Amino acid sequence: MGYTITEKILLDHTQVKNIKPGDIIQVDVDFIMTNDISGPVSVKQFEKMGAKKVFDIERMAIILDHFTPNKDLSAAEACKTMRNFAEKYGIKNFYDAGSGIEHVIMHEKGYVKPGDLIIGGDSHTVTYGGLGAFSTGVGSTDLAGVMALGKIWLKVPSQLRFVYKGKIPEWVGGKDLIIYTIGQIGTDGARYKTMEFSGEVIKGLEIEDRLTMCNMAIEAGAKNGIIEPDDKTECYMREEIGITEYRVYKSDDDARYEATFEFDVSNLEPQVAVPFSPGNAKGVSEVTGIPIDQVVIGSCTNGRLKDLREAAKILKNNKVHPKVRAIIFPGSKKIYKQALKEGLIDIFINSGAMIAIPGCGVCFGGHMGVLAEGERAVSTTNRNFVGRMGHKSSEVFLSNPAVAAASAIKGVIAHPEEVV
Amino acid sequence: MIIQGRVFKFGDDLDTDAILPGQYLSISNPEELAKHCMEGYQQDFPQKIKQGDIFVGGSNFGCGSSREHAPIAIKAAGVSCVIAKSFARIFYRNGINIGLPLFECAEAYEGIDEGDTVQIDTNNGLIKNLTKATQFQAMPLPDFIKDIIMSGGLVEYVKNKLKNSRRISL
Numbered sequence: 001m002g003y004t005i006t007e008k009i010l011l012d013h014t015q016v017k018n019i020k021p022g023d024i025i026q027v028d029v030d031f032i033m034t035n036d037i038s039g040p041v042s043v044k045q046f047e048k049m050g051a052k053k054v055f056d057i058e059r060m061a062i063i064l065d066h067f068t069p070n071k072d073l074s075a076a077e078a079c080k081t082m083r084n085f086a087e088k089y090g091i092k093n094f095y096d097a098g099s100g101i102e103h104v105i106m107h108e109k110g111y112v113k114p115g116d117l118i119i120g121g122d123s124h125t126v127t128y129g130g131l132g133a134f135s136t137g138v139g140s141t142d143l144a145g146v147m148a149l150g151k152i153w154l155k156v157p158s159q160l161r162f163v164y165k166g167k168i169p170e171w172v173g174g175k176d177l178i179i180y181t182i183g184q185i186g187t188d189g190a191r192y193k194t195m196e197f198s199g200e201v202i203k204g205l206e207i208e209d210r211l212t213m214c215n216m217a218i219e220a221g222a223k224n225g226i227i228e229p230d231d232k233t234e235c236y237m238r239e240e241i242g243i244t245e246y247r248v249y250k251s252d253d254d255a256r257y258e259a260t261f262e263f264d265v266s267n268l269e270p271q272v273a274v275p276f277s278p279g280n281a282k283g284v285s286e287v288t289g290i291p292i293d294q295v296v297i298g299s300c301t302n303g304r305l306k307d308l309r310e311a312a313k314i315l316k317n318n319k320v321h322p323k324v325r326a327i328i329f330p331g332s333k334k335i336y337k338q339a340l341k342e343g344l345i346d347i348f349i350n351s352g353a354m355i356a357i358p359g360c361g362v363c364f365g366g367h368m369g370v371l372a373e374g375e376r377a378v379s380t381t382n383r384n385f386v387g388r389m390g391h392k393s394s395e396v397f398l399s400n401p402a403v404a405a406a407s408a409i410k411g412v413i414a415h416p417e418e419v420v
Numbered sequence: 421m422i423i424q425g426r427v428f429k430f431g432d433d434l435d436t437d438a439i440l441p442g443q444y445l446s447i448s449n450p451e452e453l454a455k456h457c458m459e460g461y462q463q464d465f466p467q468k469i470k471q472g473d474i475f476v477g478g479s480n481f482g483c484g485s486s487r488e489h490a491p492i493a494i495k496a497a498g499v500s501c502v503i504a505k506s507f508a509r510i511f512y513r514n515g516i517n518i519g520l521p522l523f524e525c526a527e528a529y530e531g532i533d534e535g536d537t538v539q540i541d542t543n544n545g546l547i548k549n550l551t552k553a554t555q556f557q558a559m560p561l562p563d564f565i566k567d568i569i570m571s572g573g574l575v576e577y578v579k580n581k582l583k584n585s586r587r588i589s590l
Contacts, residue, residue: 024564037445040537041488044448049578067446074446123486123510139488139514141574148578153564187433188480192509222478223509277433364442383438385484387460 001164002252004159006226007051008193009134009249015119021158021258029059030116030360035102035360036064038121040081041140046147054089055150061093063105066360068097069366079393100332100358103127103215103300106354107336114229114237115247119146124300124382130211131237132229132248137218149332157194157223158258162252164201171416173310174209175302175400177201177263178216179271183281184261185378191221193258196251202227207236208306215301217383219278221415272378273398274411276386284403287413294377295408296389297327297401298356299363301318302380303331305338307401312344314416315351319409326353327362329368353408365389378407421519423500424550425472429534432478434461436511437483439490450496457497459501460505462503471498472531475539478504491515496570501540503547505529516565517574523558531551531556542569 003011011019012029034042039062054060062082079097086094103124104110112131118125121143128135138152146152154302161183177197182189192290195217209241210227217225229248232286239245268282268333295302297311308330320326328348336358337344345355356362362369363381371377373391377397379389384396399407401417409419421490438460440453447453458465475494481504482490491514494502501521515522521542528547534537536551543559560571 026561038486038488040448041492045575048575050582052577071446078446078448093442121486123484125486137486137510139491139517140488141488141517142513145574147518148582187483188506188508191480191506221483221508286555326530364437364445366442368446383435383437383459383484385435387441388437392460392463 001256002254003254004194004196004251005132005228005249006134006159006196006224007113009117009154010156012247018389019156023236024153025155025156026151027117028155029119029146029150029152030065031059031093031111031118032120032143032402033061033063033102033106033171034121034143035066035124036068036075036078036082037066038140038143041080042147043081043085044123045141045144048209049144049148050347051148054126054147055092057092059088059149060091061106061111062091062381063095063099063102064097065101066073067366068359070097070358071361080409088366093337098333098357098364101303102302104335106332107131108332109212110241110243113157113246115244115249119152120153121142124215126216126217126222126225127211127300129217129226129244132222132232134226136224144177153417156194159194159196159256160190161196161257161260163197163199163260163262164197166264167202168204168265169268171270171402172265172268173400174205174212176268176271177265178213178279179398180263180268180272182216182220182279187219187277187279188221189338190210190217190260192223195220195225196224197227206306207232208304211304212301216278219382219407267364270403270415272403273384275384275395275397277289278383279397284350284399284413287397288415290413291376292324292369292378292407293326293375294369295404296362296379296381297404298305298329298331298358298375298383301382301402303329303335307380308335308344308381311401311405312347314402314419315409318349318419320350320352320408321346323411324408326408328353329356330358332358335380354384376387378403378413421537423474423542424537424539425476425500426470426476426478427532427536427538428533429532430475430477431482433479433480435484436482436487436490437484440487440493445487445489447568450492454496457493466497469497470563473498474505474538475499475502476529477502478508478529481507483508486510488514488518491518491520495520498536503528516568519569525558526557528556528558533581
């Protein structure tokens with residue numbers, strides 16, 4: 001009996017010779033990451049554990065991105081805790097305020113390679129499956145344990161396969177595929193399981209779209225999302241990251257899946273997840289015309305260069321509706337610079353949008369862009385729970401960057417075709 | 421250990437933003453976090469919780485973010501145990517790691533109402549609804565989780581491992 005890509009990665013990181021879903025195994029971790037939210041609690045637990053050093057200082061990154069630049073005194077103290085920790089324990093892979101979002105920096109800096117096993121103190125650590133790595137999020141105490149030991153226990157997840165067929169329509173991308181999928185299986189449809197995305201449509205997706213899909217696997221409860229590396233992955237690793245040595249795993253033909261879902265996406269329209277669940281998927285045409293107050297374009301889900309280019313294509317020679325605040329935040333300093341170079345930032349500013357510092361604040365109602373009572377946003381982020389972006393009565397509609405940009409211009413939820 | 425308390429009942433997919441809203445995530449002091457426990461669900465909820473209370477939730481309890489602040493707030497608010505149809509995976513690990521007893525039992529969810537008094541034997545997972553004189557058997561905890569709980573949480577568990585020079589088997 002064969003193995004899936006996820007099972008193969010787990011097998012190569014454990015002492016055990018055979019595994020099956022449900023087995024509890026101890027694995028060696030290739031890289032760990034934390035931020036200014038999970039980090040301070042991890043630091044406290046790490047020291048309580050009596051640990052004297054991080055298992056490997058080269059294989060840990062600390063990225064301050066949630067409440068940065070320091071929102072208030074409490075955030076300032078949290079960031080200071082992490083700065084001091086990095087200095088005390090010699091963590092060189094340290095990224096202070098404004099460097100970017102953890103799940104963008106991690107692959108941009110080459111900390112993620114296909115075949116790696118990565119643990120992060122953030123639920124969206126699942127993103128890196130887009131490059132063919134096994135990655136999952138844990139809480140602070142778990143992370144402290146890995147910081148000390150370089151190992152963690154995991155339950156081998158049962159495997160779900162999603163096969164996408166057909167010809168992907170214009171204006172539809174990774175974000176739409178994942179929202180549609182969560183809509184089909186529900187927010188606990190992959191709880192504790194692997195979501196392996198495959199098929200001709202996935203092969204045609206750019207790396208950015210693949211990262212977007214895996215990023216939101218957690219929204220269906222998944223332990224990890226993953227896509228087999230292919231020529232596009234290899235090209236990305238070589239050209240963009242400058243890394244050519246890594247392990248490529250592929251699922252065997254006779255690998256065991258608990259279930260296989262097949263979707264023909266030829267007639268799929270851009271998807272919008274309506275409040276208050278990422279699983280409330282609707283075609284954009286079902287929700288067009290709903291008035292909005294804010295548009296958010298960015299995040300670990302859709303803050304990469306391709307996303308900004310898509311938004312710029314819509315916003316070019318257009319104006320943001322006077323009643324809408326449009327906030328655009330590049331995923332990292334590198335993306336910010338490239339967007340400047342390509343003239344995207346000019347397009348955004350000329351349209352009336354504002355550019356925010358790369359970070360996570362807007363997405364989770366942390367700071368910069370909090371919604372008031374009854375306000376409504378279209379956002380390219382990943383969650384639309386009650387109160388996610390501010391007041392409990394405020395609403396977040398999740399979409400791809402083109403739909404968000406079109407909605408910013410119209411002042412209501414809109415299809416990109418309405419403005420181009 | 422026998423736990424007994426009054427029940428607060430919630431539905432499916434209770435997310436971590438409802439348990440502990442994002443705006444409080446720069447706080448790491450448990451007592452401070454407790455003051456905001458379930459505030460995203462109901463503004464005045466923190467004032468309603470009494471020492472020993474038990475939360476009963478539907479499926480996918482604790483879905484969403486990896487914030488350990490959520491189970492920390494629940495525990496620090498005095499909640500003695502959470503029973504749910506099922507837990508989101510990160511919340512489950514976090515709860516166990518900080519020593520918040522969690523039990524999965526779909527039948528208990530159906531048979532317990534808000535305000536009931538419930539007793540749980542954490543050793544064998546037997547849940548008794550004292551108000552209705554009924555009982556349910558929760559999924560027993562896997563051995564390795566019992567080991568972590570026996571050690572007093574993951575911190576103590578790792579501490580012991582670091583002290584021992586023998587091969588680490590976390």
